[in-house]
Amino acid sequence: MGRDEEIGLIRRCLDVRSGPRALLVLGETGTGRSRLLRFAEETAAASGAPVLAARGWGGEEPAPFTSLHRLLLPVLDVPDLFPEDRWPVLRTAFEPGAGAGPQERRALGAVTLAVLTRLARTNPVLVAVDDAEDCDDASLDVLFSVRRQLTSQAVTMLFTARGEAPPPGFPADLPALRLGPLSPAAAARLLDAQPDAPRGRLRLELLRKAEGNPLAVVELNRAKRVGAGPVPAPGALASRLDALPQDTQRALLHASAALREEELPVLMGSLGTDDLTVWTPAEEAGLISIADGRLAFGHPLTRAAAFHRQPAKLRQRAHRDLAAAAGQSPAYRAWHLAAASIGPDEAVASALERVTAVHALHGGDRFAATKALERAARLSRSDEDRARRLAAAMAAASDLGDPEWVRDLYTEFSRVNRDPDLRCVAACAMAGALALLSFQREAFGLLLDTWRHSPPRTAAASFALTALAAAIAHQSGLPEHREELPRLLDRARQVAREAPEARDDRAGRSGPVTPAGLAEPVDRGCVAGLTGPGVPAALEAYVSASIDAHDGSAARRAPVAPPGPLDGPAPLPRLLADASVAYHRDESELCAELYRQASTSQGACGAWGSRVWALANHVDTLIAMGRWPEAQALIDEGRSDAVVHRLTRVGLDLEALEVTLRALRGDSLPDIPFTSPHWRSVNLGENQATRARMLRAGGLHALALGDAQRAFHHFRALFGEDGAPIAPFLPPRSISELAAAAQRAGRREEAARVLGAVRAALGERPTTRMTLLLHHAAALVDEEADPEHHFRLALVNPDADTWPMERAQARLHYAIWLRRRRRPLEARAQLAAVLEVAVRLDARALADAARGELRATGAADVSASVSGAAERMAxxxxxxxxxxxxxxxxxxxxxxxxxxxxxxxxxxxxxxxxxxxxxxxxxxxxxxxxxxx
CATH class of the missing domain: 1.10.10.10 (Winged helix-like DNA-binding domain superfamily/Winged helix DNA-binding domain)
Incomplete structure (x- = not known):
């Protein structure tokens, strides 16, 4: 898993049409070197190629030519493969105690070269040597010599070796493939393939400890399943650990107990010495490295084994020594004291809460912050303190973007909480988690229940709950959710009027609740930065825009104020709210800029949980604006995070957007556009926004394949029987695509009815973008309208350049209309513009369509001049x-x-x-x- 590029290189090596090839695969223990070699062997064998394989001994030095003997053993009895005069050479070389001097090596090299040459006459040959660093030098010398002498024979030679650099004696010209760690998504997929894979905190913690090493993922999960026993280390690592002196093993225990950010002087202080020779045996064994004042383990399982192989009493002592070390930071001291505690300890819990969590949040590590707050809650003596810290942990986990962890914390929180204000905080986090897990009805119901039984008392909290409800209603597309939003907004405004300063009448009580203000009172907010400047007003504007989106109100067209400077995490909710409003109002350039600023802020504070809510809208905006490389980069990044956090619905949104992008580009697509094995687990009935993205992607995919009937079926499903959209925004923005499919499929009358319903719902003053799309659609399917009038209105506004693909499609359809009315010169002008956009965007299907229409008008090929302009623009x-x-x-x-x-x-x-x-x-x-x- 996660080795697609490496597998591609192996396949190219096995393709020997261009002559013999050789490759050395390097990697640390557990990175998959042997598995890649087995893949090569299986692939070669499946094609009928002979496979000659050997591997290193891994123990004491083998006898000379032992590995070569094992390599040639399968063909030693093949008739006529070895000339009669070569048998004595083989018998002599493979006998115990045989010499391995230059003469023997040259003779055996000649025999091996002859064997490979004869075998390669009928089929390609694969020579595979695993763990080559443990093979005998004589065998390797022969193989390297044969490699140099091979010229046109169909022979591939693959070697693997441990480490990041070729072992001593390997040819400098031997190409090397270095296996690094798996990507986070690949490591998460590998973990999901294991029995009883964990979720929530345990999942993220395991992935962090594994550091992308496949073997570490498997072994750490196995250790979790069998209990609290020692983490198994591979044989080579285990033997090296066992061989270390006791003082070095103790030093490694302290190193493994230390956090990765702790510096070497503090670690030495915990050991009570400044003599670095204590590390020498571990360095010489390749277990650790020391550089720039820091110690690093060579393998993640070494760290885990060095810690868990020691008794609990020694592990506790190591944490206490690290906490007491001179120069230790207060944050790390609090963490080590918490790790050493075995029962409630309010002093440690308070230190962990106030120091460690703040340190982790300011450093952008939401995982460390959540873990610290959860640990502080478990060290709390009273239920009141435990509930407060659990609420803070939920807020941090929500910002992290892991709904399973939020759900686990909420279960524990519900058992100890008696505070209605804390329940408001927890409800925000839990409702967000349920929504990310695709349970929109349950999430919205939880928010309504919170309003009834634990209503917020501040403007920030009330607008936060209402904005979250609006986001859930947008995702669900359910009428009952939309109908509740005006009432919730009225209640939030009433709270704001009654408590305009968002004062807390329990100001004497302090403790963390939100990542943005851990020392602030509990009901100062429900998500990060809600007390920042302008945040409640931005959230109110977002809810208003969400409500207005369903009735075409003029409030939708109110301008969005540009954001102020980024001065910390506080503006993040305001940026996201303003960006969402701009998205609703089709102010795409402003929307993209606000999302970009929000992404910068999110990256700085590690708040992927807030970003995930805006990710689909951000990608959709970039696609519409023709900024396709940016959109693809966001899709790739988002899908990786969705796999890590097991967000199936988010992954499906992004897959639908990727299918959309590929269809617009004209990429070759499979007949079935959605390949995720889990997409059927999402209830699309309460996730209509996701369903809409899938339907549009399916429609564009069908159009790319030339299937107008199926395309119309997908686009028509974006609207109900009465023409009402199944979700806001995306279905109306697909109206011209519906019209184009209807025109080709002969369903213009039905599409015209939907067009009328959309036009009526948008009111007298739709956005500029929707105005252009409505004119485009009317030109295609409205039989009572003048097509040319609507085509011109769809193209006349220069703002249409903001959405280049939509304008190019309108130009293309207008050009087709003009050509059919025998106006080729006018058609050519439109088609030249279409071709320029298509070349610039690399929209191959659109470019082909434009070229075909140009030829139909009798024009010469203008692609060269257009390409030249596009190249200069690039x-x-x-x-x-x-x-x-x-x-x-x-x-x-x-x-x-x-x-x-x-x-x-x-x-x-x-x-x-x-x-x-x-x-x-x-x-x-x-x-x-x-x-x-």
Whole structure:
């Protein structure tokens, strides 16, 4: 798992049509060297290729030519393979006590070369040597000599060796493949393939300890299943640990108990010595390395084994020694004291809560913060303190993005909590977890129950609950959820009026609840940074936009204020709320910029849990704007995190968006677009936003395959029988795609009814984007309208360049309409613009369609000139390209600056540098170059 690139390289090595090949696969213990070699052997054998295999002994030095004997053993009795005059050489070389000098090596090399040459006459041959560093030198010398003499024979030679560098004596020109750690997603998939794989904290902790090493993933999971026994170490590591002196084993125990960030002087202080020779045996055994004042273990199982192989009393002593070491930081001291505690200890719990959690949060490590707060809760003496710390842990776990951990903490919290204000905090975290796990009805019900029995008392908390309810309603698409939102918003506004300063009448009670203010009173907020400037107002605007999205209210068109400077984690909720409002209102450029700033803030504070809520909208915005490489990077990153945290529904959203992107590009796609084995586990009935993404992806996929009927079926399912969308935003934005499929499938009348329902729902003043899409759709399916009038209205607004693919599709359909009415010159102008966009976006299907229509108009192939313009545009930076297109669209420097938050002078400076790169000197030429008419 997770070795696709390496497997591809192995396959290319086995393809010997270009001559003999050789490869050395390097990696630490447990990285999968032997498994890759077995894959190569199985692949070669399946194709009928002879496989000659051997492996190192792993013990004492073997006799000369032992490995070569084992390698040739399967073919020693093959008739006519060995010339008669070579048998004496073989018998002599393989006899016990035989010599291994230069003469014997040359003679045996000649025999081996002859054997491989004869075998390769009929089939390719694979020579596979595992653990080559443990093979005898004489055998390796012969094989390396044979490799140098092979010329055109169909022979592949694969070697594996432990470590990151080739063993001594290996040829310098032998290509090497180094196996690093698995990616987080691949490690998580490997863990999921094990029996009884853990979830929540245990899952994340195991993945952290394994550090991407496949063997460590398997062994740590096995140790968890069998109980609290010692973590098994591979034979080689175990023997090296057992051979160490007692003082070095004690030192390794302290090193394994220390946190990875702790420096060597503190570790030496815990040992009571400054003599580094205590580490020498472990260094010489390759178990650790010391550099730059830090100690690192060579293998994750070494750390685990060095700790768990010692008795509990010694492990406790190691933690206490580390806590008492001179120079130890208060945060690490609190953690070690907590690790050494075996019962409730309020002093340690308080230190862990106030120092360690704050340190971890400020460092961006939400996992460490959550774990510290959970440990502090378990060390608490009173239920009151335990409940408060568990609520704080839930908030941190929610920011981390692990709903299973939140659910585990909520179960424990529910047993000890008696505080209604804490219940509000816990309900936010738990409802968010349930929503991420796809249980939208249960999540929304929990929020309603909280409003009834434990209503929030501050503006921040009340708007947080309401905003979370709006996000859940958006995801569920259920009418009963939408209908509750106005009432919840009214109640939140009432709370804000009654407590405008968000005062806490229990100000004397302190303790952490939110990551943004661990020392603040409990009901100061429910998620990170809710007390930041402008956050309640931003959350209120988000809820209002969510409500207005269903009735076409003019409030949707209120401008979104640009964000202030990023001055810490406080603006994050405001950035996300403002970005969501911009997404609802089709202000895509502002939306993308706000999401970018939010991603920067999220990366700095490690809050993937808040990011995951906005990820699909962010990707959707980038796809619509033609920023496809950025969208793909976000999809890849998000799918990896979704696998790590087991967020099936989030992974399905991203898979649907990837299918969408690939269909727009014109990539080759399988007949079944959704390949995730778990997607059927998501209840799409209460996750209509996910269903909408899947339906649109399926429709675009069908269009790419030329199946208009199936495409229409998918797009039509985005709307109910009465034409109402099954979810806000995405179905209406797919109206022109529905119309295009309907036109091809002969279902124009049905699509026109849906178009009328969408137009009525959006009201008299829809957004610019929806106005353009409605005109495009009307031109295709509204038989009572003038198609050319609607096509022109779909193209006339320069703001349409914000969504280049949508505008290019409208141009294409307009050009087809023009050609069929025998107006080829006008059609060619539109098609040239389409082709420029298609080449720039690398939308191959669209480019092919445009070229086909150009040929139908009788035009010469203009792809060369378009490609030249696209190549020149590719030389610009992303910001320069954006400025150039806005300038070509007719915007002034000041207008461009307002959109991109730049000064007019900066915009002018960019254009001054852009013109020479494009070979032009004016805005008019820029407009002509980009075919913007």
């Amino acid at each position: 030389e610009l930076t992303a910001q320069q390209q954006q400025i150039a297109r806005l300038a070509a669209g007719g915007l002034s420097n000041r207008e461009i600056g307002e959109r991109l938050f730049l000064s007019p002078r900066t915009v002018g400076s960019h254009l001054y540098n852009v013109y020479p790169k494009l070979g032009i000197s004016s805005r008019h030429q820029l407009r002509d170059l980009l075919h913007d008419d």
